[in-house]
Amino acid sequence: MNIPEQLRYTKDHEWAKIEDNTLRVGITDYAQHEMGDVVYVDLKPTGTKVEKGDPVGTVESVKAVSEVFAPVSGTIIETNAALEQSPELVNQDSYGQGWMVVIAFEDAQDLEALMDAKDYEEYLSAEAK
């Protein structure tokens, strides 16, 4: 399972990349693997204000529907339009071209609740048991 060192993680299997005052968000390799072939991604529009834990979008595989949650409170300032035509990018490159939204966060304190790679790895192995 691929868990990049430099990213932060949530218990709902989102990854978050801190870029100055914004957070780029997607779902983890584990999440895409569990879902199977992603066939549809529906993201909240740019400008949407979200509270931490609010859905920022929906990811659908052939079998399942999952929501993607905001790891922090803030405003969605960018969404990945490429996923509209190519939802399979979520499977092929979940940490890269499969990113979903960028959130301008309000409170840097929110970041402290996110897991680092080591914590997330431990969380995954605990969940598998």
Place this chain on the structure above:
Amino acid sequence: MRTPLFHEHEKLHAKIVDFHGWEMPVWYTGIKEEHLATRRSAGLFDICHMGEIYVSADESLPFLERVLTRDISSMEQGGALYTFLLNNAGGIIDDLIVYCLEPKRRFMLCVNSSNKDRDYAWLNEQNSLGAVIEDASDAFAMLALQGPASGAILHSCLGFDLEDIRSFHFSMATSPAYGEFLISRTGYTGAGGVEIFLSPNGATGLWQAFIAEGAVPCGLGARDTLRLEMGYPLHGNDLSETTTPLEAGLGFAVNLQKPDFIGKQALLVQHQRGVTRRLTGMEVLERGVPREGCLCLKHDSVVGIVTSGSISPVTGMGIALGYLDASVKEGEDISVDVRGKHLKARVKKPPFVSGTL
């Protein structure tokens, strides 16, 4: 419960899910890849969870004539028929295939795994005639080899010529490596091919041999998208004890000329009055995935409900089966409510893909 092939699925790192109490592979590498492999080449499915029930003795013919909806008396050895077990109201207890092992005397019913116990109990309840009914499900493994390359793979693995069997017919054969098997020209994918019943002891060897010859292992996920793309109904989703074969558009598998069978009176009444709803195909014209339970709307009033829905891996379009008011006609545009979004959809008679791809 596990099938005799469970270890093979583990070796292939399949994603395993619970399916009515069975630990079954839902996919190995991915539903889309497996789906397309079946359409273009050959897919291999573990369907050992299916149920097999023998019905035998002289009483078997009058008994099956009474509980099944098609004409069993004219079945010849080697014949197979798609038919139903109905309740008195004409509702579908199960859809199944009956295989004629010996005319008028010995038959095998291949039934849905989730309904097997219900079927077996129902058959016994109805068996005032004294036919011998035996649940033989544990004695069988069952593999489906489906797709255009099935013939070549069968030939190399079993020395068997697919062209020797007609559609909805079967042969019995014995192989030194895999024992005795029943090979049937049936399937649930629309891609052509066979279903094979054999002893659980022979299953792993045959599974491995098919894969070595190029068959792609496919999970229940691809099995579901393949059948949905063809518009084949699934009991539990599209068929139930509260829907009839006439509503499901499966009248071809009901013989209303037969003297009597359980459910016939109810179907005759429905036939005369006409059905008020029909199982219908729908193709979604906008981005989105229709799912079981989504409401279907026409001019903002509800005209039906989706009973199976997904994305066609071939066309990338949302496809669905559902019950719609009989007033809604093929080619009409409706909408499907997918979590509050009304997606434009067109009523379309399946299959959603053409036969040759």
